[in-house]
Amino acid sequence: MSLLLLKSATIIDATGKHHLKKRDVLIEKGVIKKIATSLQEKGAREIELPNLHISRGWFDSSVSFGEPGYEERENISNGLRTAAFSGFTQVAVNPNTNPVTDTKAGVQFLKAKAEGNPVSLFPVGALTVRGEGKDLAELYDMYNEGAVAFGDYKNPVKNPNLLKIALQYCQNFNALVQSMPYEPQVATKGVMNEELNSTRLGLKGIPALAEELQITRDLYLLEYTGGKLHIPTISTKTGVELIRNAKKKGLNVSCSVAVANLMLTDDELEEFDTNYKLLPPLRAEADRKALIKGLKDGTIDGVTSDHDPIDIENKKTEFDHAMFGSIGLESSFGALNAVLGTELAVQALTSLKERFGVPSAALEEGSTANITLFDPEPDYAFSEKDIRSTSMNSAMLGKKLKGRAYGIYSNKKLVLNK
The missing domain is CATH 2.30.40.10 (Urease, subunit C, domain 1)
Structure with missing residues (x-):
């Protein structure tokens, strides 16, 4: 038209x-x-x-679609359709596919599948080969093909020297490096927030320390190397404070928060519903309030749905064995608007565009x-009839x-x- x-x-x-x-x-x-x-x-x-x-088109910096390799969870076509109906004009798609998006061919595949779509797809390339955390992937080649950032989705960079090298190397072409705030040796086999509820429910906990140690390490590395660092989906009160102090020092760091962590707490796990098994886990009310405050004062740069479709075989099982993750595109605005109000919700859904090099056109x-x-x-009340994703694993x-x-x-x- x-x-x-x-x-x-x-x-x-x-x-x-x-x-x-x-x-x-x-x-x-x-x-x-x-x-x-x-x-x-x-x-x-x-x-x-x-x-x-109406507002500027909304952008989601962390979306998983499954294709290639996990089409039973979500394919690109239906994923982009879901994004459009949910109000998103632009999405950054994670590399947690099979094969992992760790080459320029992988980036080309994603872009080709999205060509001509109303929703613009921006690939996030894996930081390391196969997302295994051992060797850097083809970062420059992927960047030239259109990758907007590099990170191993939900997998922390265990080797600090590898992250140091990545931050140094990516300065040559001004690329954004992501590092998951999660120390696996501290989290061990935890499945929810470590606090009163985990003890009461008898579930292994993921302490806030697992996030805070990793953030502290990564900020020290950033201060040493320079470069651009994005810390996705922070979830703790102390995590917010660490990033607030880093920004005051002038470090080039940004961060996001998942919508679920702004609305829900670990009280939701009372019935052992695996839809609430998330990474980062739902935390305590004090953490939730600190995240909202951090978003309002600009410490947290924006929000993500952290949309992660999981097939029923990997979600409808014992809590310990279920995969982490929730879909979130369809419920993002309704949840944010309920918690933050309209103006701040819209700001949170558009404010990460510049950081990820995504076009942001004013309404002029x-x-x-x-x-x-x-x-x-x-x-x-959000219900299954509101879900357009192939998978139904919604925490909302x-x-x-x-x-x-x-x-x-x-x-x-x-x-x-x-």
């Missing part, structure tokens, strides 16, 4: 002049042509939706139209959420929930 007219849309874009104003927005051939109080345009397709709000005349459409008001099932995405306009394509 060459002409599209969004009617009576409340604009959420804190950096723009139309913030919190209700406007008509005319889009022509993928570019915002005009924004005004009232517009009429002959031949334009008009979109008029109840309580329509002349800008490329990369837009999320949503209604922040509906209250509802039954939770009270607020707000729904209508869809997106991106790459000259409109996707609306039917």
Whole structure:
């Protein structure tokens, strides 16, 4: 469609002049042509939706789709469709596939599968060969093919010298290195947060120390080497404080938090529901509050759904043996909006774009139209009918959420929930 007219849309874009104003927005051939109080345009397709709000397109920095190798969990086509219906115009896709995305051919495969899609896919390359933590992967080749960051998904860099070399090497082409905040020798075989609840339930705990030791180590390495470091999905009060102090020292570090850790605590594990078996684990209420505070004051740079589809055979089993992970794209906005409010939720869903080198177009005349459409008001309990992913392993099932995405306009394509 060459002409599209969004009617009576409340604009959420804190950096723009139309913030919190209700406007008509005319889009022509993928570019915002005009924004005004009232517009009429002959031949334009008009979109008029109840309580329509729009913002810059949302970006998720940590999404897993399974393909290649684990298509029974999720394939790229359905994963991107799920992202679009959930309000995401851009996603960074993790390398936890089979084979692992550790070569330029792997990056090319992901980009080719997503070509022409309304949602833009940005590959995250594995930091090490096969994600095994022994030898650096083909980082420069993957970077040239379009990888936006490098990290071994959910696998910590055990060898500090390897991370040191990676941070030094990646400075040559200004690449972003990710390091999972998880010390496996401290976490051992833990399956949930180590605190009162783990003792009471008789489950092995993952102490906050496992996160905090790794963050401390990685920040010392960053201070020594320079470079750009991103610490994904922090979960503890002390972890927030460590990064806050590092930023005050001027270190080039960023971090994210998973939506589940902002909304839920380890009290959820009372019934041994494996949907709540997550990594990082759900922590205590004091940690949850510290994470929210860190997001509000800018210590935490943004949020991720940490969308990780797991097939039923690996999820519906004994708690100790179940795989870590939850899907999250479909519930992200509703959960964030319920916890943070609309303006901060939108900011959290867009603020990591620059860090990952993802385009971020303002809602202004002349800008490329990369837009999320949503209604922040509906209250509802998240249920299986709200899930579009192939896998159903959601930690948000039954939770009270607020707000729904209508869809997106991106790459000259409109996707609306039917």
